[in-house]
Amino acid sequence: MLPPFELCEPTSVAEASALLSRHGETARLYAGGTELLLAMKAGLLRSDYLVNVKTIPGLAGVRVDPDGTLRIGAATPHRAVERDPLVRARFPALARMEADVANVRVREVGTLGGNLCFAEPHADPGALLQVFDATVRLARAGADRTIPVAALFLGPFETALAPDELLTEIAVPPLPPRSAAAYAKLGILERPSAGVAVAVTLDGGGVADVRIAVGSVGPVPRRMPEAEALLRGRSLPESRAALPAAGRVAGRAADAVSDLHGSAEYKTHLVGVLLRRVFEQAVAAAGAPGAPG
Amino acid sequence: MSELPVTLTVNGEVHALRLPPWETLVECLRDRLGLLGVKKSCDVQVCGACTVLLDGRPVSACTLPAFEARGREVRTIEGLARGEELHPVQAAFVEAGALQCGFCTPGMILAAVALLEESPAPTPDEVKHYMRGNLCRCTGYKRILEAILAAARRLAADGR
Numbered sequence: 001m002l003p004p005f006e007l008c009e010p011t012s013v014a015e016a017s018a019l020l021s022r023h024g025e026t027a028r029l030y031a032g033g034t035e036l037l038l039a040m041k042a043g044l045l046r047s048d049y050l051v052n053v054k055t056i057p058g059l060a061g062v063r064v065d066p067d068g069t070l071r072i073g074a075a076t077p078h079r080a081v082e083r084d085p086l087v088r089a090r091f092p093a094l095a096r097m098e099a100d101v102a103n104v105r106v107r108e109v110g111t112l113g114g115n116l117c118f119a120e121p122h123a124d125p126g127a128l129l130q131v132f133d134a135t136v137r138l139a140r141a142g143a144d145r146t147i148p149v150a151a152l153f154l155g156p157f158e159t160a161l162a163p164d165e166l167l168t169e170i171a172v173p174p175l176p177p178r179s180a181a182a183y184a185k186l187g188i189l190e191r192p193s194a195g196v197a198v199a200v201t202l203d204g205g206g207v208a209d210v211r212i213a214v215g216s217v218g219p220v221p222r223r224m225p226e227a228e229a230l231l232r233g234r235s236l237p238e239s240r241a242a243l244p245a246a247g248r249v250a251g252r253a254a255d256a257v258s259d260l261h262g263s264a265e266y267k268t269h270l271v272g273v274l275l276r277r278v279f280e281q282a283v284a285a286a287g288a289p290g291a292p293g
Numbered sequence: 294m295s296e297l298p299v300t301l302t303v304n305g306e307v308h309a310l311r312l313p314p315w316e317t318l319v320e321c322l323r324d325r326l327g328l329l330g331v332k333k334s335c336d337v338q339v340c341g342a343c344t345v346l347l348d349g350r351p352v353s354a355c356t357l358p359a360f361e362a363r364g365r366e367v368r369t370i371e372g373l374a375r376g377e378e379l380h381p382v383q384a385a386f387v388e389a390g391a392l393q394c395g396f397c398t399p400g401m402i403l404a405a406v407a408l409l410e411e412s413p414a415p416t417p418d419e420v421k422h423y424m425r426g427n428l429c430r431c432t433g434y435k436r437i438l439e440a441i442l443a444a445a446r447r448l449a450a451d452g453r
Contacts, residue, residue, distance in 0.1 A: 007297065007314035007360065037356050038337050050314070079350075103426020104404070105353045106338055190339055 003040055005047050009055040013166055014141040016051050020164045021141075023049045029166060031075050034102070034110035035118040053113075059168060060111075062087060068174035070094075074113025074136075074167045079104070081112055091172060092285075093181035093197075097128045102190065113167045116149070119220070121156045122191035122261060127215030128183040129172065130223050131199040137169040144168070153220035176209070178202045180285030182278040185216065186270055192216040193261040196250075196274035200282040207231060207239040207283075212246070212275065217267045218255035226253060227275075236283065243279060247272025301362040303328070304372025312359050319343045319354035321362075322369060330370035330399040341427030344400030345369050351407045370399035373406070381451065382406050382444040389440035393431035401427045405441045414445055 008027070010016040020027055027049035030036060039045040053059055059075040062084045070091055072081060081087055082098040101107055101115070101124055115125050116136065126149065134149045138161060149170070152159050161167065175181060178201060185195035195216045201209040210231040215221035227250035231239045251271035256264035296311040303326060312321060322328040322345065331354055334342035338353040345354045346368040347361075373380040379387065382405050392398045401424070408415060408423045415423070420441050429437060 001320075002315040002317060002358070004313065004315050006295070033356065033358070034338060037358070041336065041356070099422075103338070103341070104407075104423055105341065105344060105351050105426055108347075108350050108352055109357060 001041065002037060003043075003046065005040075006049045008049055008051045010051060010053075011055055011057065013056060013059075013139045013168060016053060016056060016166055017140040017164045019049070019051050020166075024163070027051055029053055029114075029117065031114035032077060032106075032110035033114075034106045035114065035120060053166065059113075064090065070172040070174075072112055072170045072172070074117075074169060075111050076113070077109060077111050078102075078107035078115070082107065090174065091132075091181075093183055093282075094128060094132070094172065097124050097183045097197075100124065100185070112170060116152060116170070117159055117161065117167050119153055119155075119157050119159050120191075121219055121221075121257075122187075122193075122216045123221075124183065124185060124192060124195055124215065126153060126221035127195050127213040128181065128197040129170065130213035130221060131181055131197045131211040132172045132175065133211075134170055134172045136167050137171065138162075138165045139168045140165045146171070150221075150223060153222075156219050175199055176201050178286055179209075180282045182281035182285065184274045184278045184281070186274065187216075187261065189261055191261065194267050194270035194274060195221075196271060196278050198275070198278045198282050200279065200286050202236075202283070202286045206233070206235045208233070210239070210279075212250055214250055214254040214271055216261070217251075217271060218257055222254070224250040224253050226250075231279070239279075243276050244272065247275045250275055297360050299360050299363050301359075301365060301367055303367045304369060310359075314358060314360055316359045317355060318345065318352070318357045318359045318362060318367070321359035322354060322367070328369045328371050332396055332399065334396070339426070339428070340397070341400045341404060342397050344403045344427065346403055346407055349407060349410055351404050368403065368406075370403060373402070380406065381447045382409065382441070385440040385444035385447060386437070389436045389443060391432060391436040391440035397427060397429045397431075401429065401437060405444065408441070409445055409448060413449060415441075417442065 028047040030050035060073045078098045078101045088095045129149045181199040183197040185192035187193045197213045199211040212224040227246040230242045230246040251268035256267040258264040299312045300309045322331045332342035334340045336355045343354040
């Protein structure tokens with residue numbers, strides 16, 4: 001059973017922000033509720049007021065700017081991203097990742113913005129969005145700011161959102177030509193034990209750029225610049241030969257935490273295994289004629 | 294704590310209710326409307342026993358607040374058959390022997406109905422991916438998969 005709460009239904013970001021200011025820690029934003037309501041049922045979180053962001057016009061939906069940047073409203077359900085024709089055509093790795101979040105019922109209701117704001121470490125989108133250099137827009141009454149998605153995550157269940165701020169939009173820039181992204185995860189429970197994302201840009205016979213992000217393993221999803229440096233600017237055979245070393249470096253840097261989803265040692269190992277898989281997937285997709293990310 | 298006016302359509306019937314915002318859809322459907330085909334089991338959106346269709350899309354009634362069904366159409370297992378005539382997915386489950394204890398079956402069938410509305414001729418892998426969140430502890434899934442594929446063929450043959 002859900003504990004009692006009062007429902008607030010603002011019709012603007014400013015009104016929602018004012019409600020958060022007025023009620024302080026007794027209020028929480030509510031979108032899909034797929035994480036929040038479970039925590040409330042379990043008695044882990046208490047909220048006297050739930051502020052329903054779905055009543056704010058313009059907070060859900062997907063569009064692509066003329067420069068190719070994908071803009072996803074924070075209250076867009078995972079399934080709407082997964083099924084969107086523009087996302088599938090231009091950001092296929094993102095569509096595939098979204099199609100594998102939890103189960104179909106969670107994806108129908110749960111939102112991409114809610115997933116990011118809850119900052120549950122065992123989640124998929126936070127890692128993949130980082131290899132696209134995605135940004136998030138945070139808004140409050142009369143002001144907004146845009147930060148890299150990586151800067152949103154401060155710790156497990158902890159974000160850079162100010163108490164009266166809302167995440168309103170996720171912006172995903174397109175990858176350069178001859179690039180592709182890939183994401184793979186492995187889990188033994190409902191949630192992933194480890195997830196690894198890459199974006200690869202090919203150039204002649206070589207690997208011009210590589211971006212790597214690891215999620216679910218440590219306290220927050222994060223980029224792995226040291227591992228990227230081992231693979232970047234090399235011929236494809238050289239990059240392949242460096243994959244085991246890059247996997248070890250990324251595994252160590254992921255700051256693995258032992259929990260129900262696996263031991264730190266196991267998760268560290270998984271990072272290397274998944275990195276090899278996603279690197280090959282991304283290279284194959286980037287090499288295909290006209291392949292987008 | 295105030296109640297909300299909530300008007301929703303369940304299996305074609307309009308209900309005008311006043312509900313506390315924390316009442317879940319499974320509580321509303323079972324305890325207020327007597328629709329006991331909706332099962333509450335894991336209560337954390339993992340098992341699929343509470344699956345109902347909201348505007349044709351599968352949701353977990355255990356965790357969705359009932360007010361979210363405002364102005365929308367809810368379909369439960371009780372609303373599938375036409376009189377004594379089973380829905381083709383129900384009939385296919387019976388013919389394939391795709392159930393044993395039956396507890397997961399309403400959710401399983403509703404998820405399959407949603408799948409076939411979205412994707413009328415799914416591959417076995419598509420069925421497995423879509424149905425991944427509906428758990429059955431009796432059948433081993435093989436006959437469920439067969440039933441859904443058979444239902445897809447029947448719906449196609451009937452032109453539905």
